[in-house]
Every structure is written in C-alpha cells, then in structure tokens.
Amino acid sequence: MPMVNPIEFEISGWDINKANIYDACKRSHVLEPSLVNALKEDLESIVPLPSILNQDYIAANQADRVNNVFQGSNRECIDKIRKDI
Numbered sequence: 001m002p003m004v005n006p007i008e009f010e011i012s013g014w015d016i017n018k019a020n021i022y023d024a025c026k027r028s029h030v031l032e033p034s035l036v037n038a039l040k041e042d043l044e045s046i047v048p049l050p051s052i053l054n055q056d057y058i059a060a061n062q063a064d065r066v067n068n069v070f071q072g073s074n075r076e077c078i079d080k081i082r083k084d085i
Contacts, residue, residue, distance in 0.1 A: 014084070015048035016058070018068040024048060049084050052077045 015024050022043035025036045036043065053069040070080060 011042075011046060012084075013046070013048050014051040014081075016051045016053050016062070016067075016069050017065040018047060020044045021046040021048060052081065 011021075013021055013024070015021075017024065019027070020043065022036065022040050025031050025043060026033075048068060050068050050070045053066060058066075070077070072080065
C-alpha cells in the first residue's frame, strides 16, 4: 500500500465549543504545552467541527461552553462522525 503524502493531511478536531483548536488544546491539556505553543499560529486557524453532546458525560461546569454541537439519533451521530473522519 503506498504511503500518503503528508502534505495531504488535514488536521481537525471536534469540540462542543467553537473556540479555535489552540485555545481548546490549552484548555484541555491534551498535548504537551511546548508543542501547542510551537504550533500556535497553525492551531489558531483551525475551528473545531461540531461535536456530539451527551449530558450524561459532561461535567456540569462545562454546560456554559456548549455552542458547537449537532443533534440526532445515535445512528445519525455515528454517521456524521464517520463522514467527518
């Protein structure tokens, strides 16, 4: 199987908030801070894709951040995420 050209990769992510990926990374601490800071300019230009929200799996203090979600049945949500990937 041939290798994928690294130039063709698209970097994205999902979040329940529309803040750019740099701010989301800083808030959630999912990457090493030095890496996030080194990629700041690129990450700031990326707006996350709408996410799925299940209130059973979100902390109560996160409810005020929700402004980037889509609704649907479990099947519709799975299909949407698969399409995004």
